Amino acid sequence: MTADVVIAGAGPNGLMLACELSLAGVRPIVLERLNGQTKENRANGLVGQVVRALDRRGLYERLSGSAEPPRPSPAFVFGAMPLDLGRLDDNPMYGMPVPQHRIEQVLEERALELGVEIRRGHELTGLSQDEDGVDAEIAGPEGSYRLRTRQFVGADGGRSVTRKLCGIGFPGVTRDGSVSRGAHVTVPAELIDPVTGGLNVPGYGPIPPFMHHRTDHGLFVYAPFPTGTLVNVTEWNQDGGDQPMSLDELRDSVRRVLGVDLPFGPPEGPGPHQLRRLSGGNTRLAERFRDGRVLLLGDAAHVHSAIGGPGLNLGLQDALNLGWKLAAQIHGWAPPGLLDTYETERRPAAERVVMHTQAQSALIAPGPEVTALRALFTELLRDERTTKHIAEMMSGADIRYDLEGTHPLTGRPAPDLVLETATGSVRLAELTRTARPLLIDLTPDAALAGALDGRRDRVDLVTAKTSQDGLPTAVLLRPDCYVAWASDSLRPDAKEHDTLRTALASAFGPAR
């Protein structure tokens, strides 16, 4: 066996998985067909619970340059309708404007620090597997070669060669006729509202920043990111053509959608700058995420509209879910069926993204019926509970993995804890950077330590106190920071020790 795990694709999700595996003591090899990092910019930011998840690996700090914990966003948008999130008690929506090429750069740096081998210019061309391993055929700079590995992960994007080589279907829909044009531009300073940061379009009126703006003819977005101002316009029933995209083409599109001219010029600064036309779109979900020793990750398993920016929230959390399970399989302590829970846990998350991106696409389409539907939705969104429901769905905070246990936190992401330990006050997000399973014991007598006997090699114990209200007295955390078990008892009884041992066994295998 040459490798324990080989990953095809050094996109964000493949790199994230490589980091997770390394943290768990497995050194993967990453194959990437491109020679260098791509200059193409896709995502302009991270949206949802993934921001907290990255904080829990120390990556939020690297991306934001701030040691402060992330804060929820006071506003967001659903299907081009504003969501007033500031009024929610427990706002689950986090956001971080950062270009995808920067995310990839930070993840690659981290992967290299952790000892991951990234082979650039190496393209996966063939795959076969037997009971013991997988043989990958690779076209490298010095010719073709074979690599044998125990497990293989296809993180090779929406057109995944891995998925095709495994014969895994990718059912769904292709929507033709929509054309989205976007570019970095400079907008005359006098058009920018100094208070709201919005755009005063001459002859049309104010358009708030970052909020998708629908008209009867299409969708307009003005997004003044710190890295450059983006204007994006989507139209329907169009043929984008195949001539190179230009700023004049974008100007024409703005005129059709807003009915007026928007004066703008080419972008300033070093770039990379976006000038892009995308025609049509796919919404597809792989028939299965696993074929024996081969697994699919990120866009290889699911593609959908980029509306609302859910792609990396989904894909990076797929990687956090898969990493520790795959490592457990390699280390030999994975309980039976653990690897299958990757799909049973992440498919519903993907299905939800497919659902809400399609719903949003319907809500931004042209036509008087859609205008009426939007009026109704706008009324519904005045109800705080509806806003909360949508925010939880878009942020992925409504995901609850189907784990045994009755505590309301079981199967959910861990709450943000601030713990008083023997060495001082610490945020939970600082304790989870090593990606080790944690038993956090806040009971007055630190009564639970004994439950870890026989698993101390796999699970760390944190005994602490907290002055936060309404928290459980003990939490068992998986490496992906989902709660495997929790208790509210100050003095856990024998039954609770039993349920803890059951949770330990089903997540982290038998004691030894």
Ligand SMILES: Cc1cc2nc3c(=O)[nH]c(=O)nc-3n(C[C@H](O)[C@H](O)[C@H](O)COP(=O)(O)OP(=O)(O)OC[C@H]3O[C@@H](n4cnc5c(N)ncnc54)[C@H](O)[C@@H]3O)c2cc1C
């Ligand atoms: C226009 C647009 C805007 C978007 N905006 C957002 C946003 O704002 N927020 C958000 O969260 N998401 C957004 N997304 C989605 C996000 O970009 C994707 O979800 C993300 O790139 C998926 O990452 P990945 O690692 O799964 O795949 P990819 O990023 O596609 O990476 C796959 C990698 O595999 C490599 N590869 C392919 N085939 C092979 C092979 N045979 N051998 C070796 N290597 C191979 C590729 O070169 C590539 O580097 C947007 C997408 C688009 C198209």
